[in-house]
Amino acid sequence: MTDTMIRTSALTKRFTVKKETVEAVRGLDLRVMRGEMVALLGPNGAGKSTTLRMLTTLLPPTSGEAEVAGFDVVTRQREVRARIGYIGQGNGAGHSQRGRDELISQGRAYGLSVADARRRAQELIDSLDLGAVADRVVSSLSGGQRRRLDIAMGLIHAPELLFLDEPSTGLDPQNRANLQEHVVRMHAEHGTTIVLTTHYLDEADALADRVIVIDHGKLIADDTPERLKADHAGDRITLTFDSEDELRRAEGHTLGITAARTGLTLTLRADGGRHLVQKLMRGFDEAGVHVSAVEVARPTLDDVFLALTGRSLREENQA
Amino acid sequence: MIHDTTIVFSRELRPVLRDPFSVIFTMVQPLFFLVLFSPLLPEETGLQWFVPGMIVMSCLFGAGSTGGNLLFEMQTGSHERMLVSPLRRSALIVGRALKEIVPTMVHSVLIIAITIPFGFRPHAGAVFGLLLLAIMCVGLGALSYSLALASKNKEWIFWAVQQTISFPLLLLAGMLLPIEGGPAWLQFLSKLNPLSYLVNAERELFNGEVFTANVGLGLLAAVGVAALGLWVGTRQMRHAVA
Numbered sequence: 223m224t225d226t227m228i229r230t231s232a233l234t235k236r237f238t239v240k241k242e243t244v245e246a247v248r249g250l251d252l253r254v255m256r257g258e259m260v261a262l263l264g265p266n267g268a269g270k271s272t273t274l275r276m277l278t279t280l281l282p283p284t285s286g287e288a289e290v291a292g293f294d295v296v297t298r299q300r301e302v303r304a305r306i307g308y309i310g311q312g313n314g315a316g317h318s319q320r321g322r323d324e325l326i327s328q329g330r331a332y333g334l335s336v337a338d339a340r341r342r343a344q345e346l347i348d349s350l351d352l353g354a355v356a357d358r359v360v361s362s363l364s365g366g367q368r369r370r371l372d373i374a375m376g377l378i379h380a381p382e383l384l385f386l387d388e389p390s391t392g393l394d395p396q397n398r399a400n401l402q403e404h405v406v407r408m409h410a411e412h413g414t415t416i417v418l419t420t421h422y423l424d425e426a427d428a429l430a431d432r433v434i435v436i437d438h439g440k441l442i443a444d445d446t447p448e449r450l451k452a453d454h455a456g457d458r459i460t461l462t463f464d465s466e467d468e469l470r471r472a473e474g475h476t477l478g479i480t481a482a483r484t485g486l487t488l489t490l491r492a493d494g495g496r497h498l499v500q501k502l503m504r505g506f507d508e509a510g511v512h513v514s515a516v517e518v519a520r521p522t523l524d525d526v527f528l529a530l531t532g533r534s535l536r537e538e539n540q541a
Numbered sequence: 542m543i544h545d546t547t548i549v550f551s552r553e554l555r556p557v558l559r560d561p562f563s564v565i566f567t568m569v570q571p572l573f574f575l576v577l578f579s580p581l582l583p584e585e586t587g588l589q590w591f592v593p594g595m596i597v598m599s600c601l602f603g604a605g606s607t608g609g610n611l612l613f614e615m616q617t618g619s620h621e622r623m624l625v626s627p628l629r630r631s632a633l634i635v636g637r638a639l640k641e642i643v644p645t646m647v648h649s650v651l652i653i654a655i656t657i658p659f660g661f662r663p664h665a666g667a668v669f670g671l672l673l674l675a676i677m678c679v680g681l682g683a684l685s686y687s688l689a690l691a692s693k694n695k696e697w698i699f700w701a702v703q704q705t706i707s708f709p710l711l712l713l714a715g716m717l718l719p720i721e722g723g724p725a726w727l728q729f730l731s732k733l734n735p736l737s738y739l740v741n742a743e744r745e746l747f748n749g750e751v752f753t754a755n756v757g758l759g760l761l762a763a764v765g766v767a768a769l770g771l772w773v774g775t776r777q778m779r780h781a782v783a
Contacts, residue, residue, distance in 0.1 A: 275782075278625050279625065280621065280624060280625060280782060281782050282782070300627055303625060303626060303627040304627040306625070308622065308625040310618050310621050310622060310625075311618065312616075312617050312618015312619070312621060312622075313617050313618045313619060314618060314619055314621075314622035315619060315622075316552075316556075316614055316617070316619040317613065317614075317617050317619075318556045318610070318613075319552070319555060319556055319619075320555075320559065323552075323555050323559075324552075324619075327548055327551070327552040327555075328622075328626070330548045331545070331548055331623070331626045331627065331628045332626065332627060333627070372618075375622065
């Protein structure tokens with residue numbers, strides 16, 4: 223039993239598209255310990271999925287090395303494959319198949335006996351609430367049901383390490399919450415090491431013990447969500463005024479903190495927001511400046527991404 | 542390897558077993574030829590000549606288009622899921638190709654059963670004929686899967702190539718009309734088509750001639766195509782990336 227589940231050094235993937243070389247992943251050094259829940263966060267095209275594909279033996283690296291569950295992803299593919307679970311962006315279960323059949327054949331593929339595969343399939347059907355649809359053709363299932371079936375497929379052999387590629391893309395908020403709940407439960411109950419990619423900030427924030435921010439194929443930050451926020455982005459204080467005049471006067475009393483102006487609001491970034499607001503308000507009071515609304519927001523991972531790259535991840539995703 | 546192949550084979554077969562009628566729906570094409578084309582044939586050819594060709598045709602189109610199923614699974618994601626599983630890559634292609642035997646046999650038996658009331662009389666040698674056919678459909682199936690893997694996510698490439706290849710193979714094998722009366726260049730092209738040898742062998746087998754040179758050539762052609770298909774397919778599946 224090793225305690226390091228994933229170790230990569232200078233992992234690199236280059237693609238040649240129309241005679242142009244694209245570096246999808248550039249010299250990535252990662253380390254994931256047993257039992258961790260790690261999110262790879264970054265905009266579309268940042269190299270998250272390419273990284274995952276290399277770690278799951280789907281794609282050979284151009285250079286660098288990666289060891290997963292103690293085995294090299296290039297020279298010991300079979301050993302790696304037997305130890306990991308993978309839930310890709312698509313549907314693991316064939317659309318012309320029935321869910322239960324696919325679960326059983328998936329179990330057989332991982333070396334379970336027919337009886338064990340059947341029993342395990344039933345367990346997962348129960349725990350993922352698939353009883354009503356398990357014996358129907360997969361193509362007739364709803365998006366949320368299919369996603370739950372994908373999870374069941376990935377868990378059939380109770381892997382020690384599970385990869386999820388954009389698990390909640392395309393799901394409505396309710397199904398997303400439901401899926402996240404399953405991931406959290408599986409992590410808590412079985413101590414499964416989980417690596418997931420996501421471009422949803424709240425998902426990374428809610429699920430991960432550790433967030434690895436990737437941009438243009440490079441690791442740009444790697445820490446707990448709390449530390450990332452504390453280190454890279456302060457609290458956001460938003461002050462709203464009734465008039466241009468009030469706002470202009472208030473600008474002279476921001477305790478030396480630079481304030482960004484939009485319309486009738488001022489936005490300040492600083493640590494210890496709550497405490498600071500009290501000081502600010504006292505200063506405004508003394509100067510006779512009337513503030514019509516005050517809001518203090520804890521930083522989000524988007525603020526972190528913005529601080530690190532100068533771009534907003536939220537806008538990148540919409541673009 | 543056998544364990545893995547069995548898993549892939551039975552997985553592929555399962556939708557067919559769950560819904561047996563789907564097999565019958567896929568055999569309308571040879572039936573159309575039997576009903577709408579065979580009456581136009583000259584007297585001396587007739588069903589005894591035509592039916593063995595139709596059986597090869599159903600294998601050509603059935604096994605030849607099966608790559609479409611894999612293509613669909615490449616798009617939906619289950620192919621990727623199987624590539625990550627510890628199943629041997631070679632089993633992913635061999636199991637699938639072997640499964641082609643089942644629908645091909647069902648189609649052949651149905652075609653024979655349907656034509657018997659109309660005067661078709663298969664000889665016992667037909668059993669050996671079906672064996673040759675089974676070998677050929679494994680090869681054609683494997684080639685079709687290879688084509689699907691090569692087309693990656695460009696579905697149109699698969700269908701364009703599949704259609705472009707299937708029709709000349711069909712016509713040059715003399716399935717619909719005898720090649721013997723044709724011009725020399727056409728006869729030459731026909732000799733390059735492995736299916737020609739299978740069609741000739743089937744005709745002799747269904748009509749009671751078993752130990753002939755043509756049957757030997759048919760066997761050779763079937764084994765050759767199967768070996769080529771499995772070799773190409775295994776190579777491609779080994780290098781498949783997703």
